[in-house]
Amino acid sequence: MTAIPRHKHHPRGASLLEAVIAVGVLAVAVPLVFGALVEAGKSGTSSQAETRSTWMVPVCMEEIRASREGRPRYFTSTSAGQAFPSSGDVWALAFAADGSLIGKLTKAQYDQGVRDLAGKPVRFITSMSATPETVKPGATPLMRVDVFVEYPAIQKATRRGKLAFHTRIP
Numbered sequence: 001m002t003a004i005p006r007h008k009h010h011p012r013g014a015s016l017l018e019a020v021i022a023v024g025v026l027a028v029a030v031p032l033v034f035g036a037l038v039e040a041g042k043s044g045t046s047s048q049a050e051t052r053s054t055w056m057v058p059v060c061m062e063e064i065r066a067s068r069e070g071r072p073r074y075f076t077s078t079s080a081g082q083a084f085p086s087s088g089d090v091w092a093l094a095f096a097a098d099g100s101l102i103g104k105l106t107k108a109q110y111d112q113g114v115r116d117l118a119g120k121p122v123r124f125i126t127s128m129s130a131t132p133e134t135v136k137p138g139a140t141p142l143m144r145v146d147v148f149v150e151y152p153a154i155q156k157a158t159r160r161g162k163l164a165f166h167t168r169i170p
Helices: 016-068 107-112
Strands: 091-095 101-104 124-132 143-151 161-169
Touching (some): 016 091, 016 161, 091 107
Antiparallel strands (some): 091 101, 091 124, 124 143, 143 161
């Protein structure tokens, strides 16, 4: 007759030390994963703004040109060499996620952020300004024009990401 070997009893489950190590690993890994997800979201929004800026900035420059020619659609008429916006005001336009123009923003909407305008969701805001540049005597006076593409539109102005575009106009 053959004897059946008896198996030693092995404890099942994890020891307290193994559990503490597992919790420690999770405590480090979970915040890193969520941090990476947040940064990926910011990067995605930034790249969308950069891509859409090729449509938004020309719209802003056309509005500036129209303002100089006395036929503005959203802002006041300006003349060559005149800075804008006036002190305490803002020239800001709202754009949809696809880069299409929605409309003009008030100073309060610009400062506080805006979710939708005219029933359309706003993703990006552009702000524009022009200041006189110092030029050599006898040269044509130029204005430095700054157009900022800001995102996300829902955030307060101080918390938005910004892409800056600069040019000069007479």
